[in-house]
Amino acid sequence: xxxxxxxxxxxxxxxxxxxxxxxxxxxxxxxxxxxxxxxxxxxxxxxxxxxxxxxxxxxxxxxxxxxxxxxxxxxxxxxxxxxxxxxxxxxxxxxxxxxxxxxxxxxxxxxxxxxxxx
Amino acid sequence: xxxxxxxxxxxxxxxxxxxxxxxxxxxxxxxxxxxxxxxxxxxxxxxxxxxxxxxxxxxxxxxxxxxxxxxxxxxxxxxxxxxxxxxxxxxxxxxxxxxxxxxxxxxxxxxxxx
Numbered sequence: 001x002x003x004x005x006x007x008x009x010x011x012x013x014x015x016x017x018x019x020x021x022x023x024x025x026x027x028x029x030x031x032x033x034x035x036x037x038x039x040x041x042x043x044x045x046x047x048x049x050x051x052x053x054x055x056x057x058x059x060x061x062x063x064x065x066x067x068x069x070x071x072x073x074x075x076x077x078x079x080x081x082x083x084x085x086x087x088x089x090x091x092x093x094x095x096x097x098x099x100x101x102x103x104x105x106x107x108x109x110x111x112x113x114x115x116x117x118x
Numbered sequence: 119x120x121x122x123x124x125x126x127x128x129x130x131x132x133x134x135x136x137x138x139x140x141x142x143x144x145x146x147x148x149x150x151x152x153x154x155x156x157x158x159x160x161x162x163x164x165x166x167x168x169x170x171x172x173x174x175x176x177x178x179x180x181x182x183x184x185x186x187x188x189x190x191x192x193x194x195x196x197x198x199x200x201x202x203x204x205x206x207x208x209x210x211x212x213x214x215x216x217x218x219x220x221x222x223x224x225x226x227x228x229x230x231x232x
Contacts, residue, residue, distance in 0.1 A: 009158070035220060043206060045223035091160060103168060104149045104212045105176070106221060108160040 002027045004094050006109035013082045014117050020067075021077045021112050023092030031097040034068065034075045035106070040088040048090070051075065053097070079114075087116045120145045124209050124224035130232045131196065131203060139194045139227045141209035148213060150192035151221065154178060155206040164207075167192055196229060204230050 003026045013019035025034070036048040051059045051068050058066050063080045079086055092109040122143045131137045143150065149168045153161040163176030167186040181200025186192055192211075196203045207227045213219040 004160075006160075033220075037223075043226050045208060045210075047220050047222075050220055103166065103174075104221065105151070105163055105166060106161070106210075108153075108162075110158060110160045 002029070002032075002094050002096070002107050004092055004107050004109040006090075006092055006112050008112045009110070010113045010115070012115040012117060013079070015082055015084060017082055018078060018080045019082055019114065021079075021090050021092075021114065023075045023077070023109055025073050025075065025092070025094050027073070027094065027096075029096055033095040033097060034066075035093040035095065036064070036066070036075075036077045037091045037093060037108075038086075038088045039091065039111070040085075045091075049077065082116050084116050084118060087114055089113050122209055122211055122222055122224035124207075124227050126227060127225070129227055129229045131229060132232050134198045136195055136197050137203075137229070139196070139207055139209075139229070141192045141194065141224060142190055143192075143209075143211045143222075143224075144190060145211055145222060146189075147211035147222070148189070149211060150186070151210040151212075152176075152182075152184065152192070152194045153208045153210065155208060155226075161208060164194065 005024050032053045034051045038046045038048050049061045049064050065078045067076045089111045091111045093106045125140045151166040152164040155161050162178050165184040167173035183195045209224040210221040212221040
């Protein structure tokens with residue numbers, strides 16, 4: 001069974017600075033997807049960024065980028081130029097890709113609460 | 119606008135009572151999911167459905183039941199057998215089997231015990 005671990009329950013960053021959130025996962029599969037979701041105080045889950053395991057290039061979405069290390073099973077999220085609106089809980093998630101057997105289920109880490117200081 | 123609607127936003131359950139959480143989507147997604155969120159434990163999968171009239175248990179299905187009679191709807195019933203139902207419940211949907219699309223989430227329902 002796959003597992004996802006976020007070892008940082010809480011992180012803080014100064015506004016306009018850069019912060020990196022860590023995520024490691026365990027799987028025996030070679031094809032899969034990885035996601036970072038953001039959950040602000042409103043509790044809505046918002047997709048931040050997605051990475052396909054077969055792609056070597058790290059995904060980037062504006063100020064958000066990932067460092068995907070497949071061999072190390074590591075998937076960290078870097079937030080550049082942090083803004084007050086980035087304050088939220090961030091979840092790393094894993095999803096299998098098994099062709100027609102793909103059920104779309106997500107396996108989540110425990111989450112990291114990010115505080116942004118003005 | 120397309121999206122997922124969960125209702126009610128807050129729900130209170132009395133001892134021995136069954137309660138039903140509603141989840142409706144207009145995204146034309148085949149697959150729908152129910153997750154439970156407890157503090158410090160992330161999200162855990164309760165049930166999921168890939169097509170109408172079919173659903174499977176997730177990791178923590180005991181004390182819960184679902185139905186999928188329509189593509190748009192996937193209600194979750196928290197039964198009296200669920201002894202610790204206080205949590206935040208999130209419904210999600212995606213393109214389903216074989217789809218690479220990520221899941222979209224509703225705004226959640228907070229369930230508490232009276």
